[in-house]
Amino acid sequence: AMLSEGIHSAVDTGNQILLLYGLRQARKPADELYPFGHGKEIYFWSFVVAILIFAVGAGISMYEGFLHLRHPQPIENVAVNYIVLALALVLEGAAWLLAWREFRKTKGRWTYVEAIQRGKDPSMFVVLFEDSAAMLGLVVALASVILGETTGIIYFDGAASILIGLILGGTAIWLAYETKGLLIGESAGRAVVQEIRAIVSGFDSVERVNEVLTLHMGPEYILVTISVKFAPTTHASAMEKTIAAAEREIKEKFPAVKRMFVEAEDIQARVEGGRAAT
Known part of the structure; x- marks a missing residue:
């Protein structure tokens, strides 16, 4: 589970870089080759982010989970795991709170569901849902460490990795579905x-x-x-x-x-x- 969260963090960092790159590209002015500008760049890179979450984050997490179920090993250095997970929860929680506040500002009079479904700036809800998936993954990883230590059952670690993979996979599929419509071309409402x-x-x-x-x-x-x-x-x-x-x-x-x-x-x-x- 710790390895799965490490992979997720690495993918998350790469995805933030891609979204930042997409935002910068989208601001480029129109030219002869792209007379209507480069605005859809952010839609393309948001779709790439969804693919990476699914292929790298979810795929590797589930693979590691099944591998640990077949060849389970007891968790070592439990105290270090607790410290790392606690720090990660604090940092991810702060990032999630910032993303949530920014999302609340941009949604206007829409409900949260309407803002996600009708919003035309994927960078906001992509970041929010990535951070939400990260928080859920950390909670699952922490629960697996606690259960493994208290019960002595060594299968919790592998099961937690699979669950983290499913969380990432579900997030990726949803993000791909939302950004697909923007990439094809949605109306203004x-x-x-x-x-x-x-x-x-x-x-x-x-x-x-x-x-x-x-x-x-x-x-x-x-x-x-x-x-x-x-x-x-x-x-x-x-x-x-x-x-x-x-x-x-x-x-x-x-x-x-x-x-x-x-x-x-x-x-x-x-x-x-x-x-x-x-």
Whole structure:
């Protein structure tokens, strides 16, 4: 169990470095090759973190657990184990508390479950769940040392390693599931879409909003496309003013909206009709 926790700590440290690297890469400005920026870098590296937790952390922990069940050995230097685990619990507890407080600040009016499911910044909940898994693993390791010492049963150590592996495996699968959606491309959420639709519909020159599509290109980067039907009497200049005013109002309401594209249904229909006529 101690070895499993040591492996978990090493993986945890590496994962923090990867998340930090992903955050730095995500802040890089757009360029010719990546015109919408590098915001999804953090989604990719969060997914890599989930894979590493599963493959390295969970895999090795469970392997060591089965190995110790087949060839059990009594725990040596019990006092040292207690000291190491106590220090680890204090340090991990402090890290978990910091992550929890930061998560509470960023979740806003959402419940904790909603913040995890709807949140677009995986770095926050990845760190929180990694630290939570670490705390559970340390508790399991400590319990195995206590039970092994008091009962004399030498199988607790191997069983604890397997349980730690299962905790890490479950955490990794959940993290992979959450980051997969962000990596593929999630919308900004129903409330944001409805508010954008209401803003555009509020202009007199707009007869109907056909469709509002949003896509998170990063935690703080939303791409918006809108299909609009203007009133038949609306001139091109009025359309341009309406689109400019709508974009300004939407970006003021949602600063994360960085790019917005509007398709005018009437203009599109005329272009297609002209092509058909020729």
